[in-house]
Amino acid sequence: MVQYQDIVQWRRTFHQYPELSENEYETTQRLKHILEEHNVHVLDLPLKTGLVAEVGQGDTFVALRTDIDALPIDEQVTHDFTSQNEGVMHACGHDIHMATILATTMKLKAHEDELNGRVRILFQPAEELGYGASYITETNVLDGVKAVLGFHNYPSMKVGEYAIKPGVLTSAVDRFEFKIKGKGAHAAKPEQGNDPVIVLGQLITSIQSIVSRNLSAFDDAVLTIGEVSSGSTWNVIADQAYMQGTVRTFDEEVRTKIKHRLNTIADGLAQTFDVDIDVSYDYLPGAVVNDDELTDRAVNVAKAVGYDVTMLDEPLTIGEDFSGYSKHYPSVFALIGSQSDYDLHHPKYDADERIFELAPDYFVTLIHQLLDD
Numbered sequence: 001m002v003q004y005q006d007i008v009q010w011r012r013t014f015h016q017y018p019e020l021s022e023n024e025y026e027t028t029q030r031l032k033h034i035l036e037e038h039n040v041h042v043l044d045l046p047l048k049t050g051l052v053a054e055v056g057q058g059d060t061f062v063a064l065r066t067d068i069d070a071l072p073i074d075e076q077v078t079h080d081f082t083s084q085n086e087g088v089m090h091a092c093g094h095d096i097h098m099a100t101i102l103a104t105t106m107k108l109k110a111h112e113d114e115l116n117g118r119v120r121i122l123f124q125p126a127e128e129l130g131y132g133a134s135y136i137t138e139t140n141v142l143d144g145v146k147a148v149l150g151f152h153n154y155p156s157m158k159v160g161e162y163a164i165k166p167g168v169l170t171s172a173v174d175r176f177e178f179k180i181k182g183k184g185a186h187a188a189k190p191e192q193g194n195d196p197v198i199v200l201g202q203l204i205t206s207i208q209s210i211v212s213r214n215l216s217a218f219d220d221a222v223l224t225i226g227e228v229s230s231g232s233t234w235n236v237i238a239d240q241a242y243m244q245g246t247v248r249t250f251d252e253e254v255r256t257k258i259k260h261r262l263n264t265i266a267d268g269l270a271q272t273f274d275v276d277i278d279v280s281y282d283y284l285p286g287a288v289v290n291d292d293e294l295t296d297r298a299v300n301v302a303k304a305v306g307y308d309v310t311m312l313d314e315p316l317t318i319g320e321d322f323s324g325y326s327k328h329y330p331s332v333f334a335l336i337g338s339q340s341d342y343d344l345h346h347p348k349y350d351a352d353e354r355i356f357e358l359a360p361d362y363f364v365t366l367i368h369q370l371l372d373d
């Protein structure tokens, strides 16, 4: 049976050897080693990094997810397991997630014959890039899954605190970029050029109409232009202009509509002013959406294992790649207190390991309940 000290030790080793998104090779080997040492079956899947393990038996199955990647941050916390990989740090606590999910796996394995179904445990790469979940879903390993469960440690909440919200939990975070190619000329001879600065100005005002005129009063969205640039001096008509910004949404339809309108407006202006406008729109993580019924069950289990539960009124503006599951399957994602003076992605972020006292029990209990149904 897994001991508390084992969980802490796993976490510290992960913390000491963090790896960047898509390069989690050693981490994957380490996970595989620990799982195989405990006789947990690792599925044979075409994944470059990350893996999927399985316990239990039968047709019904649920999935449990942890992310495994770290960030390009220089750790500023000193303990005897400080990052040994220069410039890389588990500053989002995915080391905490891995240890929690490993502990859950071992607890499930210890009473495997009592499981009324199977549990697929997803050790997902590249969360920080916003698309690691797709590597897992593309293998079809989740086809037919009953529920996908996950969590993020939350430093501003104390150990023993748990927060959740049914429906939309986090926003979709997207990035757009416009490259306008006009025709440069002498500032005194505009008829010989195609001024991209005029187009840039039109574009800035035109896209403001998307949120104000194309969306309903009941849709939430933010569209912000973060950077514009063009030209290099006072007496030359520039030959190109640039603009980039972000869109935050809480609904897939609204998201698609905004993307579509950005393209349509750019096409129209390109034609009107006889310039080329290159639009790129990057889907970073979508919105995490919690299933209502699963959220109810999760809350009851959280209370039963001893958490102090808060129901959130509003979604968070952070992005989380768990959306890659909640988009396709009934899912539930919770925030669990990890009490640090510094927030996620901060070089001094330092999670409290006592999170391991309750978190694995929460998942074990919830999984048993879901499979017993």
Ligand SMILES: [Zn+2]
Pocket (backbone or CB within 6 Å): 092, 128, 344, 345
């Ligand atoms: Zn992160």
Ligand SMILES: [Zn+2]
Pocket (backbone or CB within 6 Å): 067, 092, 093, 094, 127, 152
């Ligand atoms: Zn994270």
